[in-house]
Amino acid sequence: PRARTAPGPGQQVPGGESRARPASAEPPARDTRAPFRFDYERFRRSLRHPVRGERRGEDPETRARRMKIKEMMKFAWDNYRQYALGKNELRPLSRNGHIGNMFGGLRGATVIDALDTLYVMELEEEFQEAKQWVEKSFDLNVNGEASLFEVNIRYIGGLLATYYLTGEEVFKSKALELGEKLLPAFNTPTGIPRGVINLGSGMSWSWGWASAGSSILAEFGTLHLEFLHLSELSGNPVSVSLSQVMNIRRVLSRVEKPQGLYPNFLSPVTGGWVQHHVSIGGLGDSFYEYLIKSWLMSDKKDSEAKKMYDDALEAIEKHLVKKSAGGLTYIAEWRGGILDHKMGHLACFSGGMIALGAQHGPEDRRQRHMELAAEITSTCHESYTRSDTKLGPEAFRFDAGSEATATRLSERYYILRPEVVESYMYLWRLTHDPKYRHWGWDVVQALEKHCRVESGFSGIRDVYTTTPTHDNMQQSFFLAETLKYLYLLFCEDDVLSLEDWVFNTEAHPLPINHTDFKA
Numbered sequence: 001p002r003a004r005t006a007p008g009p010g011q012q013v014p015g016g017e018s019r020a021r022p023a024s025a026e027p028p029a030r031d032t033r034a035p036f037r038f039d040y041e042r043f044r045r046s047l048r049h050p051v052r053g054e055r056r057g058e059d060p061e062t063r064a065r066r067m068k069i070k071e072m073m074k075f076a077w078d079n080y081r082q083y084a085l086g087k088n089e090l091r092p093l094s095r096n097g098h099i100g101n102m103f104g105g106l107r108g109a110t111v112i113d114a115l116d117t118l119y120v121m122e123l124e125e126e127f128q129e130a131k132q133w134v135e136k137s138f139d140l141n142v143n144g145e146a147s148l149f150e151v152n153i154r155y156i157g158g159l160l161a162t163y164y165l166t167g168e169e170v171f172k173s174k175a176l177e178l179g180e181k182l183l184p185a186f187n188t189p190t191g192i193p194r195g196v197i198n199l200g201s202g203m204s205w206s207w208g209w210a211s212a213g214s215s216i217l218a219e220f221g222t223l224h225l226e227f228l229h230l231s232e233l234s235g236n237p238v239s240v241s242l243s244q245v246m247n248i249r250r251v252l253s254r255v256e257k258p259q260g261l262y263p264n265f266l267s268p269v270t271g272g273w274v275q276h277h278v279s280i281g282g283l284g285d286s287f288y289e290y291l292i293k294s295w296l297m298s299d300k301k302d303s304e305a306k307k308m309y310d311d312a313l314e315a316i317e318k319h320l321v322k323k324s325a326g327g328l329t330y331i332a333e334w335r336g337g338i339l340d341h342k343m344g345h346l347a348c349f350s351g352g353m354i355a356l357g358a359q360h361g362p363e364d365r366r367q368r369h370m371e372l373a374a375e376i377t378s379t380c381h382e383s384y385t386r387s388d389t390k391l392g393p394e395a396f397r398f399d400a401g402s403e404a405t406a407t408r409l410s411e412r413y414y415i416l417r418p419e420v421v422e423s424y425m426y427l428w429r430l431t432h433d434p435k436y437r438h439w440g441w442d443v444v445q446a447l448e449k450h451c452r453v454e455s456g457f458s459g460i461r462d463v464y465t466t467t468p469t470h471d472n473m474q475q476s477f478f479l480a481e482t483l484k485y486l487y488l489l490f491c492e493d494d495v496l497s498l499e500d501w502v503f504n505t506e507a508h509p510l511p512i513n514h515t516d517f518k519a
Contacts, residue, residue: 036234036235036236037235038172038232038233038235040167041167042515043164043511044167046514046515047500047511048497048499048500049494049497049499049500050494051120051165051495051496052120052122052495053491053492053494053495053497054492054494055492056492058492062437062490063490065437065441065444065490066487066490066491068444069444069483069486069487069490070121070122070123070487072444072447072448072452072457072483073114073117073118073121073123073479073483073487074123074126075452075456075457076090076114076456076457076474076478076479076483077114077118077123077126077130077479078126079092079095079455079456079474080110080114080456080474080479081126081129082455083095083096083097083455083456084096084097084098084110085097085108085111085133086107086108086111086133086137087099087107087108087110088100088102088103088106088107088108088109088110088476089109089110089473089474089475089476090110090455090456090474091472091473091474092453092454092455092456092457092458092470092472092473092474093453093455093458093470093472094472095455098473101144101145102146102147102150103144103146103147103150103151103154103155104142104143104144104145104146104147104151104197104198104199105142105143105144105146105199105200106140106142106144106146106151106155106199107137107138107139108133108134108137108138109154109155109476110474110476110479111130111133111134111138112134112138112154112155112158112159112476113154113158113476113477113479113480113506114130114476114479114480115127115130115131115134115158115159115161115162115171116158116161116162116165116480116484116508116509117479117480117483117484117487117507118130119162119165119166120165120484120487120495120496121487131168131170134170134171134174135170138174140174140177140178140181140199141200142199142200143198143199143200143201144198144199144200145196145197145198146196146197146198146199147195147196147219148182148185148193148194148195148196148197148204148219148220148223149195149216149218149219149222149223151178151182151199152182152222152223152226152227153222153226153286153504153505153506153508154476154477154480154506155175155178156175156178156179156182156226156230157225157226157504157505157506157508157510158480158506158508159171159172159174159175159178160172160175160226160229160230160233160508160510161504161508161509161510163175163233164509164510164511165509172233175230175233176230176233176234179226179227179230179241181197181199181202182197182199183240183241183244184197184202184203184204185197185204186244186247187204188204188268188269189268189269189270189271190251190267190268190269190270190271191244191247191248191251192215192220192248192251192266192267192268192271193215193219193220193223193244193248193268194206194215194268195207195210195215195216195219195220206268210265211265211274211275212265212267212274213267213268213269214265214266214267214268214274215265215266215267215268216264216265216266216283217262217263217264217265217266217283217284217287218264218282218283218284218285218286218287220248220266221248221252221286221287221290222286222287222289222290222505223244223245223248223290224245224248224249224290224294224305225290225293225294225297225502225504225510226504226510227241227242227244227245228241228242228245228294228297228513229510232513249304249305249308251266251271252308253304253308254271255271255272255273257315258273258276259315259318259319260311260312260314260315260318260319261278261312261315261316261319261320261334262278262284262287262312263275263276263277263278264277264278264279264283264284265277265283275336276334276335276336276337277333277334277335277336278320278333278334278335279333279334279344279347280316280320280331280333280347280350281333281343281344281345281346281347281395282344282346282347285346285347285349285350285505286349286505288309288312288313288316288350288353289349289353289505290505291305291306291308291309291312292305292306292309292353292356292357293356293502293503293504295309295360296356296502296512297502297510297511297512297513298512298513299512299513299514300360306360309357310361313354313357313369316331317372319334320332320333320334320339321372322339322341322398324398324403324404325403326403328375328378328379328382328398328403328404329372329375329376329378329379330343330376330379330398330404331343331347331350331376332398341397341398341399342395342396342397342398342399343379343380343383343395343396343398344394344395345380345383345392345393345394345395345414345417345419345420346417346419347419348376348377348380348383348392348419348420348422348423349419349422349423350373350376350423351373351374351376351377351380351423351426351427352373352377352422352423352424352425352426352427353373353426354369354372354373354376355369355370355373355374355377355423355426355427355430355431356426356430356498357369358370358373358430359430370430370431373423373426373427374427374431376423377420377423377424377427377436379404380392380419380420380423381420381439382403382404383396383404383405383420384420384439384442384443384446385442386404386405387405387463387464388463388464388465388466389414389446389449389450389460389463389464389465389466389468390442390443390445390446391414391443391446391447391450391451391460391463392414392417392420392463393405393406393411393412393413393414393463393464394406394411394412394413394414394415394417395408395411396411405464406463406464412461412462412463412464413459413460413461413462413463413471414451414459414460414463415459415471415473415475416447416451416457416458416459416474416475416477416478416482417477417482418477418478418481418482418485418507420443421440421443421482421485421486421489422481422485422507424436424437424439424440424443424485424489425440425485425486425488425489428440428489429493429498436489437489437490440486440489440490443486444486447482450466450468451470453470456474457474457478458470458471458472458473458474459471459473459475477506477507480506480507480508481506481507484507485507496509499512500512
């Protein structure tokens with residue numbers, strides 16, 4: 001899932017206008033110890049399963065479906081490479097590239113997002129093409145306004161994952177170098193980073209559309225996994241990256257939570273909430289995801305993260321989980337105590353998250369949370385089946401007799417988002433109920449029918465018409481997430497096993513820290 005205000009079809013999220021010069025900060029002390037080396041071979045030996053699984057006997061239908069998804073990935077990549085290599089996304093109808101304004105002058109978002117998917121799918125030639133672009137053309141010396149969140153989850157996440165999968169040093173060194181460029185965003189009175197940073201000058205500011213210069217919960221709350229790994233690979237246990245994300249935890253544990261809930265906007269100056277809007281969809285989503293995943297990634301040692309997750313989920317269950325007249329369970333949004341009975345597509349990741357978190361707790365709570373996860377995932381499935389294209393809208397509502405459908409024209413689009421199939425993948429792995437594979441295959445067929453065009457895949461502007469208009473954008477997350485989760489849905493459980501890997505919010509697999517890997 002991705003924590004952002006929903007862009008219109010064919011767009012990235014707009015940047016902001018307000019500027020705020022960061023407070024000065026002391027440069028970190030120079031480390032004079034012997035150079036650290038991460039022991040990659042020891043790390044690989046610690047994995048409990050081969051990265052791509054052992055390929056034991058499987059039924060021919062499952063294999064054929066997985067091969068179809070692999071073909072879709074190859075098609076998406078080949079068209080990007082032919083028409084847009086080095087740009088951030090492919091525009092498949094006009095057969096050209098799109099750069100956008102989210103990545104601060106960085107290029108190749110689709111390359112970095114696609115690397116680990118290409119590797120796991122054994123698209124060897126295509127992986128080498130992507131790796132060669134990173135080695136020869138990926139320039140980090142840029143001077144532009146970047147979303148801290150997007151650069152972290154797509155670029156840092158993609159580079160870290162590909163390093164851990166392959167051991168190729170170029171991915172590690174690029175990740176560490178880029179991570180350094182993000183640190184000035186944390187130079188605020190509270191240490192809560194601002195949302196936008198100039199990767200050249202280090203100046204940072206808040207999004208122009210964010211309430212009163214605030215930082216966004218899902219943006220500053222979705223750094224922990226990647227920054228812990230940056231710290232691990234740099235070999236500095238008291239590294240700046242680690243202290244920055246631990247400080248975010250401290251600020252959040254101190255601040256009072258209304259009804260136990262976390263609002264979406266926090267002031268990086270005062271450390272207080274700016275307004276009381278709570279959402280498990282855009283602006284809030286991946287903050288909760290990273291709490292449970294931080295605990296899992298720590299090999300279940302980060303008890304603070306687990307407690308924050310458990311407490312937050314309890315408040316969500318108490319105040320936001322509702323059942324419609326037609327019996328559909330959904331998570332409403334909360335605006336200063338008043339409920340808005342809608343769910344965004346982005347919020348549909350929560351079925352998978354709740355199922356993942358349910359594995360670790362008392363049996364009665366485990367059962368309750370698995371039922372809740374299945375119900376939410378079923379509601380999101382309904383948002384797909386109730387559309388003419390069998391793809392889900394950007395947001396759907398539960399009011400005025402309408403259930404799990406978009407009632408506003410501005411919410412009827414589908415931009416190749418992954419959250420629903422992400423939950424199918426988790427629920428399949430944790431229950432092996434065959435309906436999740438059936439539902440996933442329905443999505444594959446709908447994508448082929450309505451989103452596949454001559455030169456790639458495109459989002460559509462209205463899921464409620466069978467002759468949809470395409471938005472001319474093949475989002476990088478389609479290759480990073482949507483196709484990866486669909487592929488994994490039709491793999492054995494040992495492919496990127498949940499015993500070894502935690503997926504960041506862009507579906508980039510990061511390893512669970514089973515042991516220490518200093519060489």
